[in-house]
Amino acid sequence: MKIISKDILAQNEAGRIVKMRLEAPAIASNARAGQFVILMVSENGERIPLTIAETKDNTVMIIFQEAGYSTKKLGEMAVGDELFALVGPLGHPVPIENYGKVIAIAGGVGIAEVYPVAKALKNAGNIVVGILGARNKDFLILHDEIKAYCDRLYVTTDDGSFGEKGFVSDVLLRVLKEDTNYQLVYCVGPIPMMKVVAAITRPHNIKTLVCLNSIMLDGTGMCGSCRLTEDGKVKFCCVDGPDFDGHKVDFEELSQRHKRFLSEEKISIDKIEKKCKCINE
Amino acid sequence: MSERGEISKINLQERICTFKEVSRGFSEVEALKEACRCLQCPNAPCSKGCPAGIDIKEFIHLIKEKKYLESLAKIRESNSLPAVCGRVCPQEEQCQAACVLSKKHDPIQIGYLERFVSDAEIKAGAFAPVPHVASKNIKIAVIGTGPAGLTCAADLAKAGFEVYLFEALHKTGGVLAYGIPEFRLPKSIVAHEVEYLKRLRCKVECNFVAGRTQTIEELRKAGFKAFFIGVGAGLPQFLNVPGENLNGVYSANEFLTRVNLMKSYAFPEYDTPVKVGRRVGVFGAGNVAFDSARCALRLGAHEVSIIYRRTFIEMPAREEEVENAREEGIKFHLLTSPKEIFSDNSGNVEGVICIKNELGKPDSSGRSSPIAIAGSDFGIELDTVIVAVGTSANPLLISSIAGLKLNRRGYIEVDENMQTAIEDIFAAGDIVNGSATVISAINQARTAAAAIIKKLSK
Numbered sequence: 001m002k003i004i005s006k007d008i009l010a011q012n013e014a015g016r017i018v019k020m021r022l023e024a025p026a027i028a029s030n031a032r033a034g035q036f037v038i039l040m041v042s043e044n045g046e047r048i049p050l051t052i053a054e055t056k057d058n059t060v061m062i063i064f065q066e067a068g069y070s071t072k073k074l075g076e077m078a079v080g081d082e083l084f085a086l087v088g089p090l091g092h093p094v095p096i097e098n099y100g101k102v103i104a105i106a107g108g109v110g111i112a113e114v115y116p117v118a119k120a121l122k123n124a125g126n127i128v129v130g131i132l133g134a135r136n137k138d139f140l141i142l143h144d145e146i147k148a149y150c151d152r153l154y155v156t157t158d159d160g161s162f163g164e165k166g167f168v169s170d171v172l173l174r175v176l177k178e179d180t181n182y183q184l185v186y187c188v189g190p191i192p193m194m195k196v197v198a199a200i201t202r203p204h205n206i207k208t209l210v211c212l213n214s215i216m217l218d219g220t221g222m223c224g225s226c227r228l229t230e231d232g233k234v235k236f237c238c239v240d241g242p243d244f245d246g247h248k249v250d251f252e253e254l255s256q257r258h259k260r261f262l263s264e265e266k267i268s269i270d271k272i273e274k275k276c277k278c279i280n281e
Numbered sequence: 282m283s284e285r286g287e288i289s290k291i292n293l294q295e296r297i298c299t300f301k302e303v304s305r306g307f308s309e310v311e312a313l314k315e316a317c318r319c320l321q322c323p324n325a326p327c328s329k330g331c332p333a334g335i336d337i338k339e340f341i342h343l344i345k346e347k348k349y350l351e352s353l354a355k356i357r358e359s360n361s362l363p364a365v366c367g368r369v370c371p372q373e374e375q376c377q378a379a380c381v382l383s384k385k386h387d388p389i390q391i392g393y394l395e396r397f398v399s400d401a402e403i404k405a406g407a408f409a410p411v412p413h414v415a416s417k418n419i420k421i422a423v424i425g426t427g428p429a430g431l432t433c434a435a436d437l438a439k440a441g442f443e444v445y446l447f448e449a450l451h452k453t454g455g456v457l458a459y460g461i462p463e464f465r466l467p468k469s470i471v472a473h474e475v476e477y478l479k480r481l482r483c484k485v486e487c488n489f490v491a492g493r494t495q496t497i498e499e500l501r502k503a504g505f506k507a508f509f510i511g512v513g514a515g516l517p518q519f520l521n522v523p524g525e526n527l528n529g530v531y532s533a534n535e536f537l538t539r540v541n542l543m544k545s546y547a548f549p550e551y552d553t554p555v556k557v558g559r560r561v562g563v564f565g566a567g568n569v570a571f572d573s574a575r576c577a578l579r580l581g582a583h584e585v586s587i588i589y590r591r592t593f594i595e596m597p598a599r600e601e602e603v604e605n606a607r608e609e610g611i612k613f614h615l616l617t618s619p620k621e622i623f624s625d626n627s628g629n630v631e632g633v634i635c636i637k638n639e640l641g642k643p644d645s646s647g648r649s650s651p652i653a654i655a656g657s658d659f660g661i662e663l664d665t666v667i668v669a670v671g672t673s674a675n676p677l678l679i680s681s682i683a684g685l686k687l688n689r690r691g692y693i694e695v696d697e698n699m700q701t702a703i704e705d706i707f708a709a710g711d712i713v714n715g716s717a718t719v720i721s722a723i724n725q726a727r728t729a730a731a732a733i734i735k736k737l738s739k
Contacts, residue, residue, distance in 0.1 A: 027494060030495065044551040045552050084451065085488050217543070218459075220449050229526060253526055256628040261556065264554030268549055268554075
């Protein structure tokens with residue numbers, strides 16, 4: 001559970017994207033693409049689910065954006081520190097086979113999650129088209145790593161500072177205009193992005209998996225906090241997912257459930273800001 | 282006037298705003314007085330009422346003689362978790378229902394006597410004697426650290442086996458840790474039991490999801506000679522009425538896990554939040570429903586109601602907890618079934634539409650089945666809903682084991698020795714029975730431990 005390495009991949013006023021390698025021999029030897037871990041920074045911390053971006057030498061790699069209270073707390077940890085808890089691998093791996101031609105799409109920190117999937121799909125013999133979207137050049141992570149496993153890679157940024165200016169959906173529309181003969185689209189990123197991607201692929205009847213990140217607690221199917229609706233049926237993201245059929249997920253409900261603890265999150269964030277103030281004063 | 286001594290409870294005002302244990306239990310004087318009421322019946326019907334067959338007559342006799350440690354040792358011959366069972370067993374349906382005195386007077390309060398001798402040991406900081414047995418150098422994996430796992434581990438360790446306990450969560454105790462709240466079962470008692478196992482040289486590994494972190498096959502290769510599965514039932518059930526995914530609807534498992542395991546009652550000191558509105562409705566009337574309702578009250582809800590399709594008589598919860606809940610001001614909507622949860626425009630719960638029932642003929646559970654009265658729909662305004670209508674088998678571990686035989690409800694099939702279809706795998710507790718009591722899990726776990734000992738001692 002020790003932090004072996006820590007790198008800041010991107011940084012601005014809004015926060016940082018941090019990469020960590022965690023010592024976890026058992027998890028590392030059993031994890032497959034698409035699975036996740038749950039970790040706790042301290043005994044009074046939250047249980048945070050994070051996708052395993054890579055496994056190497058008895059370690060698992062996680063990449064996270066310091067977006068909320070608990071990820072900020074995690075970002076404060078240093079190399080050599082021990083996490084309070086680390087458990088996994090959880091969730092089903094992405095079903096990897098030779099589908100033929102596939103498109104791997106990711107936005108923001110979701111790029112870290114698409115990386116192991118693109119790699120596994122390529123290694124299984126697929127022709128992989130990658131489409132990555134980031135806020136700007138600085139927040140584009142793992143570009144070279146993913147490029148190595150893509151036959152074609154497109155990048156979009158909100159401000160045009162790298163690749164083309166625009167959204168992943170613009171590129172996807174163009175790619176499908178040229179050729180609709182794809183057997184799988186795998187997509188991970190913000191909910192609105194996944195929703196749009198699923199809407200684009202639906203008329204073409206291309207199987208579309210979306211990787212969901214609903215609010216979890218135990219991560220082993222015990223509590224149902226992460227429940228969502230797929231094809232009219234209640235599913236648990238932790239044990240039935242995290243990948244679901246994008247054409248059948250109730251995205252409306254998903255984004256609504258994401259807001260369950262927004263006001264509590266503000267209270268926690270205030271706690272950090274107060275602490276910072278005290279230190280500064 | 283009742284002959285039994287009244288149990289002293291903490292002040293009602295303090296009770297409903299803290300998580301302190303409600304009942305103080307017997308003082309020594311009270312315990313002795315209660316023990317002296319015991320008739321010491323030659324045929325001891327009480328023991329027959331106990332699923333674990335504790336020698337109740339004898340342990341009460343030893344209390345009378347002030348031999349408390351001997352009394353506790355007597356209980357431990359059949360039940361490894363007396364401090365827990367004294368608090369959570371439905372005694373009124375078991376030993377106390379069988380007590381001869383219950384026919385004309387009040388039965389002996391066996392549960393409170395069991396708790397008294399157990400607490401005496403814990404208060405003294407003492408532990409049950411750790412037997413000196415030569416290690417057999419045989420490794421056994423106990424998966425799950427709830428009542429079944431703790432019990433099986435203790436028996437195996439005392440027989441000289443090298444026991445490894447694997448727990449998926451970051452804390453041991455299973456349902457005793459995440460499910461049953463502090464005011465009914467203080468966590469220090471669970472910690473005491475786990476500490477005892479460590480003294481028995483059991484190794485405890487948390488954050489280990491058997492079947493995922495390592496598979497049974499990998500553990501076999503690592504030298505484990507037998508496996509005990511006590512992972513509980515786990516998967517929360519819902520009523521499948523519209524609106525159950527709205528914001529403000531929790532499964533009881535989620536609600537209790539947030540409150541008990543993650544200590545969200547101490548948010549923001551603890552980071553995991555829980556949201557409790559002014560008006561809370563709990564669906565169901567088992568122990569889990571009452572635990573949820575009483576937690577919600579302690580978290581500041583103004584009005585908490587149990588919404589149950591039958592009546593007080595059919596409630597599966599312990600009698601004492603129903604009584605406590607009534608004292609604390611929990612409201613009841615009986616003969617009432619939820620039909621639909623409704624919300625405001627942002628998806629937050631605003632209430633539930635219910636239908637009234639009348640009781641019909643007994644169903645397969647032996648209880649009168651509720652029959653909806655047409656046109657009796659009415660609404661209850663609520664901000665939070667907690668669904669406590671039972672659990673089903675969690676497939677996480679069992680689906681990873683090829684060849685395991687399951688029954689049609691997804692629970693593990695076992696023989697009379699609690700052995701599964703796979704020779705080196707045994708199972709007990711809720712993953713075998715579906716939701717049942719702590720004491721029945723303990724009893725089965727002891728059967729499994731005995732079978733494992735026999736099998737590996739050949």
